[in-house]
Amino acid sequence: xxxxxxxxxxxxxxxxxxxxxxxxxxxxxxxxxxxxxxxxxxxxxxxxxxxxxxxxxxxxxxxxxxxxxxxxxxxxxxxxxxxxxxxxxxxxxxxxxxxxxxxxxxxxxxxxxxxxxxxxxxxxxxxxxxxxxxxxxxxxxxxxxxxxxxxxxxxxxxxxxxxxxxxxxxxxxxxxxxxxxxxxxxxxxxxxxxxxxxxxxxxxxxxxxxxxxxxxxxxxxxxxxxxxxxxxxxxxxxxxxxxxxxxxxxxxxxxxxxxxxxxxxxxxxxxxxxxxxxxxxxxxxxxxxxxxxxxxxxxxxxxxxxxxxxxxxxxxxxxxxxxxxxxxxxxxxxxxxxxxxxxxxxxxxxxxxxxxxxxxxxxxxxxxxxxxxxxxxxxxxxxxxxxxxxxxxxxxxxxxxxxxxxxxxxxxxxxxxxx
Numbered sequence: 001x002x003x004x005x006x007x008x009x010x011x012x013x014x015x016x017x018x019x020x021x022x023x024x025x026x027x028x029x030x031x032x033x034x035x036x037x038x039x040x041x042x043x044x045x046x047x048x049x050x051x052x053x054x055x056x057x058x059x060x061x062x063x064x065x066x067x068x069x070x071x072x073x074x075x076x077x078x079x080x081x082x083x084x085x086x087x088x089x090x091x092x093x094x095x096x097x098x099x100x101x102x103x104x105x106x107x108x109x110x111x112x113x114x115x116x117x118x119x120x121x122x123x124x125x126x127x128x129x130x131x132x133x134x135x136x137x138x139x140x141x142x143x144x145x146x147x148x149x150x151x152x153x154x155x156x157x158x159x160x161x162x163x164x165x166x167x168x169x170x171x172x173x174x175x176x177x178x179x180x181x182x183x184x185x186x187x188x189x190x191x192x193x194x195x196x197x198x199x200x201x202x203x204x205x206x207x208x209x210x211x212x213x214x215x216x217x218x219x220x221x222x223x224x225x226x227x228x229x230x231x232x233x234x235x236x237x238x239x240x241x242x243x244x245x246x247x248x249x250x251x252x253x254x255x256x257x258x259x260x261x262x263x264x265x266x267x268x269x270x271x272x273x274x275x276x277x278x279x280x281x282x283x284x285x286x287x288x289x290x291x292x293x294x295x296x297x298x299x300x301x302x303x304x305x306x307x308x309x310x311x312x313x314x315x316x317x318x319x320x321x322x323x324x325x326x327x328x329x330x331x332x333x334x335x336x337x338x339x340x341x342x343x344x345x346x347x348x349x350x351x352x353x354x355x356x357x358x359x360x361x362x363x364x365x366x367x368x369x370x371x372x373x374x375x376x377x378x379x380x381x382x383x384x385x386x387x388x389x390x391x392x393x394x395x396x397x398x399x400x401x402x403x404x405x406x407x408x409x410x411x412x413x414x415x416x417x418x419x
Contacts, residue, residue, distance in 0.1 A: 005048040005060055015059040017080050028060070029078050032067050039071045039178035046175070050144060051244075051268055062106045065142050065171070066092030069104070071178035073188025079104075088129070090122040094140075096192050101126065101135040106142050107153070116141065116156045116166060123164050138165040138195050142174055145315050165198040173205040180208060236280045238363035240292075240337060240356045241267065243285050251287045252327040255294060259285070260325050264302060266314030267355055276316055277355070283320070284358075284366050286341070291330030295367040296320040324367075331369050337362060 008031060009015070013024030020026065036042050042064055049061035059081045069076045074094035083089045094102040103126050105119045119139045127137040139162075141153060157166045169177075180186045186208065194201050243251040246258075259265050267277060277283070281298040302317035333341070340356045358366075365372045 005045050005052075005057065008045075009056050009060060015056055015081065017082060017084060025081075029063055032063060036064070036067060039068070039175065039182050042068050042071065042178070043175050046171070050171070058108060061144070062091050065106045065174070066094075066104055068174060068178055069094040069102075072181055072191050074102070088122065088125040089118075090126060093126065095135075096188070098189065098192050099135050100192055100196055101137050102195055103137065103139045104142060105139070106144065108144050116153065116160055116162075119166065120160060120162055123162075123166070127164060136196065138167070138198075140195055141166070141168045142171055143168055144171050165196055167195050167198050167201055169201045169205075173202045176205055176208075177201075236282060237277070238282050238358050238360055239277060239284070240286050240333075240341065240358055240366070241265075241283050242341065242354055243287050243293075244268075252293065255285060255325055255327060259294070259296065259320060260323055263296075263299075263320050263323060265296070265318055265320050267316040267318065268314055277318065282363055284363060285325075286333065287327075287330065291332045292366045293327045293330045294323065294325035295363075296323040331366060334362070334365065337366065 008028060012028035012031070015025050015028060016023075018025065036045065046061060046064050046068075049057045049064065062081065063078055066076050066078055069092070072094070074096055077093040077095070079090040079092045080087065090103050091106045092104040094104060096102070103119070103123045105122065116139075119141055123137055123139040141157075143153065153168050157168065160166065177186065177191060181188065181191070193199075194204055243255060245251055246254040249257070265283070277298050279298055279300055282295065283298060284292050284295040286292050297320065299319035299321045302319060337356075337358060340358065341354065
């Protein structure tokens with residue numbers, strides 16, 4: 001299916017909580033149920049929503065996350081986008097044949113509001129209505145942008161001492177579970193046991209990845225020469241990060257105003273990728289259609305999401321150091337780096353902004369090509385010094401040849417003079 005989320009939103013209309021069979025919300029959800037029938041298609045649409053800042057894309061992603069429960073073997077029920085008077089508020093529900101009812105909350109603003117009060121209220125309200133049907137109730141928080149605030153959600157769950165199971169799962173892990181079940185690598189009952197037992201789902205998903213010996217559903221890994229610099233996590237890693245427009249601000253202006261002046265940068269990446277940067281790593285900034293326009297070193301993580309507009313769009317907010325920008329003089333990507341970016345889904349027509357691992361040598365070539373080219377050219381002194389030994393060797397060879405040669409017979413004139 002080549003249709004995009006923007007196409008669907010244009011066709012359905014503005015998503016809100018207006019009831020009715022022919023309301024935009026219901027038209028949009030009927031299309032999802034009828035046509036989004038594979039985890040891969042759900043992943044594609046989720047990625048488009050995850051990088052878009054508008055409220056409409058947030059609401060579309062909420063429905064897509066709820067729909068993903070179908071690929072885990074659940075019956076799904078969509079919730080509301082906002083609180084309604086006299087109604088139970090939840091983003092969605094997943095019902096299992098094992099008599100477990102899971103209240104789903106899609107969490108964007110986990111840095112701003114890391115608590116679980118809203119999820120607990122929803123679970124308690126749903127439990128009050130579902131207990132009569134003999135259903136067990138659990139709560140699941142799906143974290144769209146997991147980074148430092150994620151730990152605070154887990155801490156809030158532990159401190160709540162809730163009487164019902166509460167769990168968190170990163171969006172990346174959720175999509176991986178959907179792929180795994182679709183491929184027959186896990187069962188619906190396995191997912192139910194994890195949620196019902198409040199198990200650390202992301203940890204279990206990591207174990208599944210290791211057991212499979214591969215990363216399911218992720219973009220192809222870059223060649224060995226372009227992998228993270230060194231196997232040790234203590235060593236700095238090197239990345240290309242694609243910079244897109246920020247609302248009405250062009251990428252060049254965003255870099256100058258936010259990165260250059262405020263020394264803050266938001267890592268978008270992909271929700272289907274586990275890649276995250278750490279302090280000491282190095283970034284080179286790439287703009288589609290132009291080239292590499294600067295580089296910086298990663299400092300510390302930003303803990304306060306209010307420092308930048310619509311912080312929920314980013315997987316990581318970081319302080320950057322040693323910033324160098326040359327937006328008016330971009331450097332062209334080499335062929336290998338272009339291929340890596342294309343494999344990561346980077347193109348001028350897509351809203352994704354991938355984070356791609358490269359080698360230290362590639363990073364140096366992309367950020368200082370003049371020096372690399374200069375280093376590759378031999379100097380005049382080195383050429384002359386290389387020529388001098390060669391000439392000396394030739395002279396030595398000639399002398400050796402003259403010494404080893406048999407003596408020449410005397411000439412006729414010389415013999416006559418001796419007589």
